Amino acid sequence: MQQIIELLAVVFSALYGVLLARRLKLDFVGVYSLAFIVAFGGGTLRDLFLDRHPLFWIGAPHYPVIVFGMSIVAFFLPPLSEHTERSLNIPDALGFSFFSVSGAAAALAEGAPVFIAAMMGAVTGTFGGVIADTLCNRIPSLFRPSTPLYATCSFVGALLYIALKELPAIKPVAAPIAVAFIFLFRLAALRFD
Template sequence: MPDIIYLLEMIGVVAFAISGMIIAQRKNMDPVGVFTIGFITALGGGTLRDLMMDNHPLYWIKHQEQPILILGMALVFSYAGLGQRIRESRIVFPDAIGLGIFSILGAQLALDLGHSWFVASLLGVMTGTFGGALRDTLCNEVPYIFRKDHIYASISFVGCWLYFLCQWLLANETLALAIGLLFIVIVRMAAVRFDIRLQRDSHY
């Protein structure tokens, strides 16, 4: 299981970093800006989670291969112009992958440190959404988490609870993780595809 967790973490880092770098290049940022936005998007949520739980050293400091990977990706994106060739709408899929992976893994870490399901679910949402919120704020965009036309944080929250319940009922952590992760990714993609919202504007 630890090997699966680590693999998922690296996939999440790559997915979120890609979503950040696409937007950074659309905003005509230089390689430093591309790296910064990619780093914040991929690792910002986990950093805030660790700080709030007083979990030291921070995860990416223990695993320096993550920021090194992001640096390498930033150089490739900047000098190969990948972000210019990828439509901005394409960030939805890597963003959904990152949201799912980091929400579930963040919630599990909180459980491992002795927190309740409710607190762990909030920390999972924070892990999955805060990096993207910082990305959008720094790029002068309204963060997904605050947009009325996007279901985002609520999907993360429900996915964390589904993960907890499956873990309790099935007594199989790997299966529970897969169910929670797939739920978040599929529902997030479906929400974008079919314009599913928590609230719609009232017309009088």
């Protein structure tokens, strides 16, 4: 289960990364670099903070290869027009929901206390995008005056996941429920933005 969630997190985050890079008209190296940072930036910070080695994408070296393949495909697609920006929200929200839960689960497995584990979920879910925004010289949404509740969705969803895991009857589906919660919460926040 943990592996599937992590794989889906990587795929959707990288999809968001390559589409964003195409919108910014980057060359192939830029596309791959941006997709790599969006997909692996947050989890890398979490792994460094918790001293988990090898890093999750070094221990699973097919992940960078998948992102490499997606970057090649994306590079031959036509650049996205301006008004498709909105459709970027779906892969973004999916990648970030999967990574929030996966990040909290990994922190719990390392024995982190609840508050730290929920924060690690939020870091894993949001910091790929924060680092990518910073490198592209955009102010990360986390630090813009009107944030549509990005990190809040992630933190609350991670807490929900940690709580559901304690209930024996619900434990097996705790992760999918929390992912769905974060995704819907995020889409609702965007709608009312």
